[in-house]
Amino acid sequence: MEIRIENLSYIYGQGTAYEKKALDNISLTIHGGEFIGIIGHTGSGKSTLIQHLNGLNKATSGAIYVDGKNICEEGYSMRDLRFQVGLVFQYPEYQIFETTVLKDVCFGPKNQGLYSEDAEKQAREAMRMVGLDESYEQKSPFDLSGGQKRRVAIAGILAMKPKMLVLDEPTAGLDPKGRDEILGVLRDLHRKQEITVVLVSHSMDDVADYADRIIVLDKGKILYDDVPEKVFTHVKELEEVGLAAPQVTYIMKALRQEGWDVKDTVTTLPEARDQILKELGAGAAFAGRSQDGLTGGKADD
Amino acid sequence: MLKDITLGQYYPGNSIIHRLDPRVKLMGTMVFIVSLFAFGSVSAYLLATLAIAVVVTTSKIPLKYILKGLKPVFVLMLITVLFNLFLTPGRTVWKFWKLSITAEGIRFAIHMAVRLTYLIIGSSILTFTTTPNSLTDGLETGLGFLNVFHVPVHEIAMMMSIALRFIPILMDETDKIMRAQEARGADFHSGGLIRRVKAMVPLLVPLFVSAFRRANDLALAMESRGYHGGAGRTKMKPLVYRRRDVAAYIAMAVYLILMILLKFFVKIPVNIL
Incomplete structure (x- = not known):
């Protein structure tokens, strides 16, 4: 599926003392099969923007086309759209309400109008995708750990079989292990199920490692919309809007300043390792290993 | 809404x-x-x-x-x-x-x-x-004379200001949870009375859970800052x-x-x- 946004603006609390322009003339296209990272400082409009993708926010002006149809028009079925574009909110575990994990994951598919058995089948599939086995099915979601709860919540969205998955800071508040697990799940979904993924984050390292296109938002406007290598060449501009390049980019820049002949547009760890090893003259010996183990963003897409 | x-x-x-x-x-x-x-x-x-x-x-x-x-x-x-x-x-x-x-x-x-x-x-x-804070401040000072009759004026005022402070927070939270459930296809706006009441469960359960979580966090935060009720407490901005x-x-x-x-x-x- 393809979502095309044209000149989208959104104003919060229009006509009150709290009026605030959250999005200012945004235009972009999300193609099927992409893995997009949206980054921006707190209050840059990231969350507001993604809630337009499934029609939870109604544009103040501008238009949004999903597969060519304008969703702002009368008669467009928002509910169908919501099943196609799965939106995982920030701290999604706070939306869990059922007595067992399976029941909670079933909530979405049941709203789609599926019978219990089909809903449960889809729910089980979704639970497998996020790495939750049968033993979790009858547990109370409130007894699980934070990372597990979050997986339950993400499974709740996946169970609706969306074509596009949009996640708002899915790694916020998780430890490094939980973070890697969630992002690993997303990468698998993107590669194996060919789901379009839109990942909102303010962690440069997450976005640089996983996304193949990065959109930088600042004060409701698009600052950059490009591949990670290009976006992170603007280190100074990014820092000015309260962001930063991935840590590894800084290291490579410093190495280059010290006189090493490495590219300073590197954004992922494996790439950096290859560069450094090549420079050290040991590149050939290790190049083979990078293919199967620690592969970078798009190396084997 | x-x-x-x-x-x-x-x-x-x-x-x-x-x-x-x-x-x-x-x-x-x-x-x-x-x-x-x-x-x-x-x-x-x-x-x-x-x-x-x-x-x-x-x-x-x-x-x-x-x-x-x-x-x-x-x-x-x-x-x-x-x-x-x-x-x-x-x-x-x-x-x-x-x-x-x-x-x-x-x-x-x-x-x-x-x-x-x-x-x-x-x-x-x-x-x-x-502002809710100055309102309860006003009530606390204005009704201070009731202390003589052993009315816990400070505690009542504190409860009031906390309650008032939490209204916008819980409203935001309600809005957020509603959106999150709507993203899962929940429908709060149509159907008969019974269906609508049933539709509130996915909203109310998380809301209660979060209200208790917040209350717990707040109580801990207050205690760790040495809160012990009204006696001897001074104000940053006395009226x-x-x-x-x-x-x-x-x-x-x-x-x-x-x-x-x-x-x-x-x-x-x-x-x-």
């Missing part, structure tokens, strides 16, 4: 009314409300209208915003007015089946409508111009009466005196019927 309710929300500003001592505003609101019910004549209502017009103008809150606050209580007002209209015994003016409208009923209904409207406008000006507060008290007194004078000396003959 929830953000449309303006009643009881603070409207930021820097007018004289905003800067008045909360005790003055509390007292003023009380005087105004009492005057509405104690003096029920056309001339008294005119004076009240004048007073409210002056306050609204100086507070610089758009009239539209204030009137918007009346919306949620409109139904309640309508019911009150209708009850008064039909159920007051007296001289019948109009009769339809078992319902009859009496002259007294019409008079009561008009009185009720005016009083309720002004009551809501009057008290919403208080909340529009006073001090300034000249404008004295002026406001005088204005209140003048208003009351005028009301009393109107009651005894001015009689506008009203013969609607």
